[in-house]
Amino acid sequence: MSRMRAAIVGGSGYTGGELARLLLFHPEIELTQVASNSHAGQFIHSAHPNLRRLSTLRFCHPDDLTACDILFLCLHHGESMDVLTRYRYLAPRIIDLSADFRLRDPQLFQRWYGEEHRSAELLSEAVYGMPELYRAELAEATLVSGTGCMATAAILGLAPLYRSGLVDSEVPLVVEAKVGSSAGGAKPGSSSHHPERSGALRSFQPTGHRHSAELIQELGLLAGHGTAGLSQRVAFSATSVELVRGILVTAHVFVRENIDERTLWRVYRESYQREPFVRIIKERTGIYRYPEPKILAGSNFCDVGFELDAEQGRIVVMAALDNLMKGAAGNAVQSMNCMFGWDETLGLGFPGLHPV
Amino acid sequence: MSRMRAAIVGGSGYTGGELARLLLFHPEIELTQVASNSHAGQFIHSAHPNLRRLSTLRFCHPDDLTACDILFLCLHHGESMDVLTRYRYLAPRIIDLSADFRLRDPQLFQRWYGEEHRSAELLSEAVYGMPELYRAELAEATLVSGTGCMATAAILGLAPLYRSGLVDSEVPLVVEAKVGSSAGGAKPGSSSHHPERSGALRSFQPTGHRHSAELIQELGLLAGHGTAGLSQRVAFSATSVELVRGILVTAHVFVRENIDERTLWRVYRESYQREPFVRIIKERTGIYRYPEPKILAGSNFCDVGFELDAEQGRIVVMAALDNLMKGAAGNAVQSMNCMFGWDETLGLGFPGLHPV
Amino acid sequence: MSRMRAAIVGGSGYTGGELARLLLFHPEIELTQVASNSHAGQFIHSAHPNLRRLSTLRFCHPDDLTACDILFLCLHHGESMDVLTRYRYLAPRIIDLSADFRLRDPQLFQRWYGEEHRSAELLSEAVYGMPELYRAELAEATLVSGTGCMATAAILGLAPLYRSGLVDSEVPLVVEAKVGSSAGGAKPGSSSHHPERSGALRSFQPTGHRHSAELIQELGLLAGHGTAGLSQRVAFSATSVELVRGILVTAHVFVRENIDERTLWRVYRESYQREPFVRIIKERTGIYRYPEPKILAGSNFCDVGFELDAEQGRIVVMAALDNLMKGAAGNAVQSMNCMFGWDETLGLGFPGLHPV
Amino acid sequence: MSRMRAAIVGGSGYTGGELARLLLFHPEIELTQVASNSHAGQFIHSAHPNLRRLSTLRFCHPDDLTACDILFLCLHHGESMDVLTRYRYLAPRIIDLSADFRLRDPQLFQRWYGEEHRSAELLSEAVYGMPELYRAELAEATLVSGTGCMATAAILGLAPLYRSGLVDSEVPLVVEAKVGSSAGGAKPGSSSHHPERSGALRSFQPTGHRHSAELIQELGLLAGHGTAGLSQRVAFSATSVELVRGILVTAHVFVRENIDERTLWRVYRESYQREPFVRIIKERTGIYRYPEPKILAGSNFCDVGFELDAEQGRIVVMAALDNLMKGAAGNAVQSMNCMFGWDETLGLGFPGLHPV
Incomplete structure (x- = not known):
């Protein structure tokens, strides 16, 4: 059976790099695209040196993204809510790792983030991506929000x-x-x-x-x-x-x-x-x-x-x-596993090192 | 005018070393003895390598201590209360950096330290060595307790x-x-x-x-x-x-x-x-x-x-x-300056480094 | 097909812990025993906290080791040469991570390690466990020496x-x-x-x-x-x-x-x-x-x-x-893969983290 | 007797900050000016937080520097040689901490720094500021070069x-x-x-x-x-x-x-x-x-x-x-002490900390 195609937007940052590492080793996923404005055209290991020799993928420009099965957004807070609708045409499942879709109440967003939420109508759709609390909801979700580390x-x-x-x-x-x-x-x-x-x-x-x-x-x-x-x-x-x-x-x-x-x-x-x-x-x-x-x-x-x-x-x-794992990319992959109904631990087996 | 003679008991530990450094540079003090059970006979720079070439002093055995004007005790908690009376014959002023004389109420000591205070009669004499709170008391004190870092x-x-x-x-x-x-x-x-x-x-x-x-x-x-x-x-x-x-x-x-x-x-x-x-x-x-x-x-x-x-x-x-300075040795020197009526900043001028 | 049984002697140190981690995740290996004098009876995660919940194995005493397919010795330099013969009865393949069997010439050993080699007759049998140099020899070896980090x-x-x-x-x-x-x-x-x-x-x-x-x-x-x-x-x-x-x-x-x-x-x-x-x-x-x-x-x-x-x-x-991986345990697992004729990368896929 | 007036150009960097710290505590020096293009008008402790409460000096603009007895230049390599002549009108003694005046032979400069030396006529005047080698020369020098760390x-x-x-x-x-x-x-x-x-x-x-x-x-x-x-x-x-x-x-x-x-x-x-x-x-x-x-x-x-x-x-x-001390600012102060014929250790008594 063919693997699911995953893509990352904003892939040159630390969370994007960690996601790329996890997805490259995930048994059910093919990482097809990693987009970055600043690094478009370069190998992904130019930003993520631990991926040398593990992938020949190059960063693409966000405008060149094509359809995939799941899309991860690693954008700055305030950016995701402006572009989310556009990206939903590309992928039936989106996990947004910014803070934009974490709060259910747009008032609360305004109070803490100091600006009006510009996609408030989507807030009720978004599931807070914490499998320990929302396992059932994640299985049905099409829009999932990453959680703060x-x-x-x-x-x-x-x-x-x-x-x-x-x-x-x-x-x-x-x-x-x-x-x-x-x-x-x-x-x-x-x-x-x-x-x-x-x-x-x-x-x-x-x-x-x-x-x-x-x-x-x-x-x-x-x-x-x-x-x-x-x-x-x-x-x-x-x-x-x-x-x-x-x-x-x-x-x-x-x-x-x-x-x-x-x-x-x-x-x-x-x-x-x-x-x-x-x-x-x-x-x-x-x-x-x-x-x-x-x-x-x-x-x-x-x-x-x-x-x-x-x-x-x-x-x-x-x-x-680990703020980049359970606090960001790892937790997003665990959420993805829930969304697809896979074993939740797929691709997340590394136990950590001692001493280090 | 001749300088005051200071001595340190328990001088091979970190607080003892910091005290030695400060007293060696103090304009009103002559550091005459540094006692240590474990290091007796060795140069003090064997334990405190930053003092190389700054002093030819050797650690003496605690039993060999002679009279001085002020004595600093850097002993483990529970040790000071057993030996304090003996050391008072050697010096008219003592600063004890252990926890033994910090609390005024022997009941409180027993509750937190899990043993009876064996020199409870001295607790009322001891001044809590924090110049910001007890400047006046320090000027009259003969027994001062160092404060917890x-x-x-x-x-x-x-x-x-x-x-x-x-x-x-x-x-x-x-x-x-x-x-x-x-x-x-x-x-x-x-x-x-x-x-x-x-x-x-x-x-x-x-x-x-x-x-x-x-x-x-x-x-x-x-x-x-x-x-x-x-x-x-x-x-x-x-x-x-x-x-x-x-x-x-x-x-x-x-x-x-x-x-x-x-x-x-x-x-x-x-x-x-x-x-x-x-x-x-x-x-x-x-x-x-x-x-x-x-x-x-x-x-x-x-x-x-x-x-x-x-x-x-x-x-x-x-x-x-800095736990070894204002949290221990530096604060003790500041207390000593109060006890002798000197400018409180004597020997404590180093401002810290940036960057470091 | 059943997996090969591996055991570790001297398993409470850092190299032993790293080996245990790698072997627990190795697809062809079952880690059956980890021996330690000092920790016998305790869970292996008492010494290696990163293995919590990944294994319920307890350290055994070295005397209680039973037969297995491959045995890793993580002993101090000078210890392995005294016990090696005994352990060869337990396992047809041994990888010794000490320095005892790295040098071919017993004179060279004596010169650098300051004592006579007490199992010099085995030196010619031992293969220096560096797959990049001795891949072919490892495929036939029964005694392999780990390499210095x-x-x-x-x-x-x-x-x-x-x-x-x-x-x-x-x-x-x-x-x-x-x-x-x-x-x-x-x-x-x-x-x-x-x-x-x-x-x-x-x-x-x-x-x-x-x-x-x-x-x-x-x-x-x-x-x-x-x-x-x-x-x-x-x-x-x-x-x-x-x-x-x-x-x-x-x-x-x-x-x-x-x-x-x-x-x-x-x-x-x-x-x-x-x-x-x-x-x-x-x-x-x-x-x-x-x-x-x-x-x-x-x-x-x-x-x-x-x-x-x-x-x-x-x-x-x-x-x-990484001195505990390619410099010790990882290199030993790679050598083991060579010894069994498996894909050399088995169990060694983790690419490292960035940033860290 | 009045103290010598010292000034620093390029005072917001790390070497400038270390110099400011040393000169503020130097018994023969009054630090009168610290110039910085980027920080002009701000307190010097805005860049050097360890100097809080030790000085109320503010950074001045380099153009506003007035005459002094000794001037320290903490400029980038290649800058000093362009401005040195101008600064010599301000001060009879200059210590330049850039690399511009370290080499005696302009050919050597060109070879290693990749550009022609634009004040080659001054190279023979400059003394390499290492008291251990050039103590006598420093006593007569008016232009001293700091040494590479x-x-x-x-x-x-x-x-x-x-x-x-x-x-x-x-x-x-x-x-x-x-x-x-x-x-x-x-x-x-x-x-x-x-x-x-x-x-x-x-x-x-x-x-x-x-x-x-x-x-x-x-x-x-x-x-x-x-x-x-x-x-x-x-x-x-x-x-x-x-x-x-x-x-x-x-x-x-x-x-x-x-x-x-x-x-x-x-x-x-x-x-x-x-x-x-x-x-x-x-x-x-x-x-x-x-x-x-x-x-x-x-x-x-x-x-x-x-x-x-x-x-x-x-x-x-x-x-x-310490690259900022004997490798830069401390060594420059020691050189200055030589230039003025003072005790070489003035202002340089701090012995370092242990542990740290």
């Missing part, structure tokens, strides 16, 4: 608690994300200049980060508030750390009443024991007792762990992932 | 808010510390083995960190609760990051009523405009808009900044320092 | 020049290796303590490195000198750099007469155009113009490049690899 | 051997430099983008590096060849490593006849035992047995060491320094 870690870490109704919503939810430099994209700038960025421990967005919006929406849905989102105060901060790939989210949740560790284990196991890409990491000994992105580079795992501070009624939730 | 950043970052009465104590205080590897000391182990520790983003103490106790005590005193400490819930978590020197503390504080940025500026300026080693860092542009430890290595600054999330009534407080 | 890079980088007869052997060959920390193994020590090893640029073996011996032997054979080895002076130095995985070898070779770049291209293409795991990297533009280990972590490639300084008759040869 | 390490490492006549000049000299990212300057670009530059081990100039020219000139003078330079073949290669500050040069020298380690110690001690900023580092035990830049950040030391491979007649020479 930090939001993915935070939502997967917190979903079991919000689903269970344990959270005291009178107390603010505090979410701290620590992020590597690849999350900032492939474009150089003064803050990513190595002498400045190396060894950084930099509060790049202490307040107002846009991934808050996804968090509020999805945790609100899980908590049963519908699309109105979480009413609880959500305090999200993001800090750059010395790392290229990887995100660690630490969240502080306060619970309504006394709970014990066994309850927490039950709640987390119910959510994740059958999930192929979420592992619960909580060990008594060893170096890697909690989730840690160091050993996840290249893997599609989101590792989730927790610690209970019973006296204060606090649960510290930790979630780690 | 993460606690120092957290307390200096939060002091203005607690002093001002703005904090809503019904909401928990969340404090996240990110720490470099030198805070773990000079002794190798599996978790500090480079292939495991490099690129780490490791939740080493999500709950129950002992520096919480200092925080609760000192912020409680500032808030007017006396030695009972803060009644507010304090949620402290510590994460290891890829860095050798440096700490960044991010704290999330919620306020009682609407405040604006001008008020915050006023509150912080009142606390720190005359402090030689606390800078308020909050800029509109540039790479280093908030406090960041990267540019503080070797300096005695604690940089403090804040961001207001007015809608949620949240203040994000950030504080950065 | 730095030696592998140096030999693959230099082989085309020595085979071609271009080298001026009157001039010394200078080989500089830069190495990441994982090459030092999993055992902590003071020089691998993160505060000391981080940011290192450390000449750990300016002279006398044992990998010189392999270089002299293999380049000598290629140059037609037989087992006497290279008569040319070989100046090998090794420097530790800030990196966990990866080696870059830079070699300076002087040629007998004027040559041009076209000749060099021809020489290198003849050697490597059909090799699945050696790429010639030499580009006019871009960031990754020459071989670089950064983008090779987890891959089995050895990237090789060169630059001609025609005026001086100097060729700078650069070769990069 | 890699060349400085290489020359200081090799000078004793060339001065002694031990070197076999029939064999090529191989010099390998490993360099941190700050040596590339403050301007961002794709190869310094953190995700690409982090963890790099990148052969950025395997052949043809311009610092070769300084090496050939200065070692030639030391060897008694006059300005014709070394006739020996010099093979210089430069590799970027993961580090912000620091250079390690490893050189391989072959000697004419058998020598022993005692001779080498004598040769090195004769050259350096009285030098304030050159230390001979060669120890039998410990982590830091050889020169290493890690512990030199911020210090003005050039650490020099060697190892003898007696059998091959090879000496491995290692030299380490």
